[in-house]
Amino acid sequence: MVFLGVVAVVLMVGSAVSAASALRAWPRASASLLGQLRGARLGLRAVVLASIAVALLGVAFLEPGSPVIRGASVAAISAASLLLAARHLLRRAEVIDGPPSTLAALVVASVRDRARRLLRGARSVRQAIAPGTASWREIRWGGAADELLSFGSFAVTYTAVVALALVLALLEVTVVIGSGDSIGAVVFRAQIGYNALFAVSIFTIAALGVVSMAVALRRARVIGFPLRVVRRLQSLAAHVGYGSLAGVIGAALTPVTRLVLGGASSVEGGELSPSILLEMPATGAVVGYVSGLVAIVLQLASESTNLVYRHLLLPTAFVGVLVLLHTAGFTPELLYRQLVGTGVDLAGTGTGICDAERGDSRVAALLSDPPGALRAVEQCGGQNVLPGSAFVQVSAAIMMTFAAVGFTRGVRIRVAESSQGSSK
Helix, strand or coil, X not given: CHHHHHHHHHHHHHHHHHHHHHHHHHHHHCCCHHHHHHHHHHHHHHHHHHXXXXXXXXXXXXXCCCHHHHHHHHHHHHHHXXXXXXXXXXXXXXXXXXCCCCHHHHHHHHHHHHHHHHHHHHHHHHHHHCCCCHHHHHXXXXXXXXXXXXXXXXXXXXXXXXXXXXXXXXXXXXXXXXXXXXXXXXXXXXXXXXXXXXXXXXXXXXXXXXXXXXXXXHHCCCCCCCCCHHHHHHHHHHXXXXXXXXXXXXXXXXXXXXXXXXXXXXXXXXXXXXXXXXXXXXXXXXXXXXXXXXXXXHHCCCCCCCHHHHHHXXXXXXXXXXXXXXXXXXXXXXXXXXXXXXXXXXXCXXXXXHXXXXXXXXXXXXXXXXXXXXXXXXXXXXXXXXXXXXXXXXHHHHHHHHHHHHHHHHHXXXXXXXXXXXXX
């Protein structure tokens, strides 16, 4: 209370000083509009300070909600508003050449100036939003119906619908298989996972071998064209990112897929789990990584002017490295035997596991042991891993197909450019 009282006394002193200044200046200032505004500003300042002081004294010594406090507060707010208006009019009158002689004329001039400023501001905002009139023509409705009903639009729409249906169906199958708890789903997941691991491992070693060989030959000045290894690594990172993005989109569409294709309850063993938000992006990242490795081998020599060197040299070397790895025994079968074929306990299963029913305890034990399930499949005459020769053949066919397509396209572009040059 003492502090509020001290502040109120200081405000009252300031109010008295302002009031005294207004009274002394009023006889001289009342002859002009500027003088009147200056005197009004001093008087209103005195009223504001006095009202605030009275309100503080009321808060300190009277009950809350007292009429004195409410009245002083209203007076302070009203006087402060008038003070702001007076200060604005005074600044306006000081900058105008030949200020108006009456307060009404000054108010009208101030309002007009404010309106002009707002109009200029609105025009600037409109220009910032849409520069020029041509920007509003970027969306044109004229002829939209004809374009939408054209054969090309129908073909694109039909293709998009079919592709979306296939993607949704693939997502549903992937989720059902990936989340199923039957012995078939466990075996299928293990087979896909281990084969993918082996393929990615061999692909990585082959790609590293090709890149290392190319860099060494470049440093030995055998290769005369730049390799741009850093740019290719950035491309690999982009492929991994695109794969992860595709996986996130697929995971986000999975609940919708379930609704469209009948719901999770209609498929046995296909309960939807939030972990799909991590599993599908990881799968997409692996697929993007493999495609990025292929892109590195295909594009590492892109700076060469010789189309054979640009499109065929390194892919052929990649196939050669795959063949050498296969000849040396580094195959999916070797990795399978090292990672899965040892340390798996099938005691008590026997050959009868091949004819066991679904509810058999031996089958139930394999549900939590994917390597054991793979060993059981192998014991029953099945095959879990892609043969090394088939892996090399498929990988070589894919790599050389891309290389041949790029080489053919490069030849066609060169021939077209030379034909245009000769015609000129």
